Amino acid sequence: MSGIFISYRREDSIAYAGRLSDLLIERFGEDRIFMGIDTMKVGLDFVEQNENAIQSCDVLIAVIGKTWVNIQDEEGKRRLDNPEDLVRVEIPAALERNIPVVPLLVGGAGMPKASELPDAIAKLARRQAMKMSDERFRADATRLIDQIQKHMTEETTEISTEAKPPEGMVLIPRGPFLYGEERVREDIPYDYYMDIYPVTNDQYKEFMLANGYGLQKFWSEEGWVWKQKNQVNRPEYWMDPTCNKPDRPVVGVSYYEAEAYAYWAGKRLPTEQEWEKAANGTDGREYPWGNDFDTTKCNSYESGIKATSPVTKYPQGVSPFGCFDMAGNVGEWCGSWYKQSNNGRVIRGGSWDATAVDLRSSSRNWLPSVNRNSALGFRLAQDAR
Secondary structure: OOOEEEEEOOHHHHHHHHHHHHHHHHHHHHEEEOOOHHHOOOOOOOOHHHHHHHHOOOEEEEEEEOOOOOOOOOOOOOOHOOOOOOOHHHHHHHHHOOOOOOOEEEEEOOOOHHHOOOHHHHHHHOOOOEEOOOOOOHHHHHHHHHHHHHHHHHHHOOOOOOOOOOOEEEEEEEEEEEOOOOEEEEEOOOOEEOOOOOOOOOHHHHHHOOOOOOOHHHHOOOHHHHHHHHHOOOOOOOOOOOOOOOOOOOOOOHHHHHHHHHHHHOOOOOHHHHHHHHHHHHOOOOOOOOOOOOHHOOOOOOHOOOOOOOOOOHHHOOOOOOOOOOOOOOEEEEEEEEEEEHHEEEEEEOOOOOOHHHHHHOOEEEEEEOOOOOOOOOOOOOEOO
C-alpha cells in the first residue's frame, strides 16, 4: 500500500487532522501518512512533494470543518476559488485518479452542496461522508480507519513485473533511481505505466472525433475557460502538412489540451519524476541509450530534419524501459508545476529544434500552460492498479 493523504485547512481543522494522523500512524506506520506541510521534507519543493504524495496515495481524507467552504485569504477572497490553493489542487487530483476520497465532517460541520463548490471539486459532494465528533472521536476514528484498512487490503495485491501493461504502454516498476542534474537518489514508491510513444496525430484524431473539444466534462475549469475564450477547436498545426502526418507526434497543443485528452483516455500526464525514470532507467545516464550523444538515435537540431519524425523512427534510441522518443522529436508536457505563479508547467525531453544539452534526460524546461508551439507534444502515464 502506498499511503493515506490528509487534506485539511490549518485554520479550520488542524486539531482534528493532527489527532487523526496520530491514530493512522499507529495503525499503518509513519511513512504511509502524508499530512501536508506537517510531513514535508525541509529544503525540497513543497508543491512537488504534494503532487507526488497525491499521485501515490491510496486514499485521501478531506477534513471539513464549519469554515472549510467559506474561509477567506488575506485579500478577503474565498480560498476555494483560487486554483492555486493547495486544498483546491489536492482534491480534484485525487478525484481524477478515482481513488476513495472521504469527506470527514468534524466539529459539527455539514456536507457541502455541489452548488457551494467550484466546478473542479463539485464531485466531492457525491462522495460518501463520515462524521467525527468530539464526544466519540476515538470510536468514529476507529470506524474510519477500519474502513480504510479494508479498502487498502483489497487493493494492495502486488503487481508482478510480468503483468501485462495496457496496450501501447510499459510498466515502470516502483523503487529508487538517480534523478536530476545532481543524480540525487529519488524513490517512486509505486508502479505505474508509461506510453511507449508520444501521442500521435492519429491517436489525437480519435479525441477530436469523440467531440473532445465540445464536451466540457473532459476539461479542467481553467482549460475550458481558456478554450472558450480563444475559440480553440483543434491543435495549432493540425492543418500543417509538415507535421500532421498520422504517425507523427501531435504538436501545437497546450497543457490544457493535453490534460483534456488524458482525461478522455482515462490516463494522466506524468510527473516529471515519473517521466525522467521512464527516460533514463535507474542509473542516472545522460540519454535514454547511454551517456554519449548520438544523432542516429534521436531527432534533434543536430540531426538536421527540421521537423517532427515518425514516433517509431529511432528504435536504437529507446529508454531502458522501452520508451521511444524520450530524447528529441517533441518536448513533452508533464503534470508538474515549474512556475505556478506564471502558470508554467514542466517540459521534458527536448525536441527536433533543441540541441544535445536539452535532450539530456535530466534537462528541465518550462512553458506557460497556454503555449502551443510546433515542437511541443506529450505522452501519458497511468496508475498500475
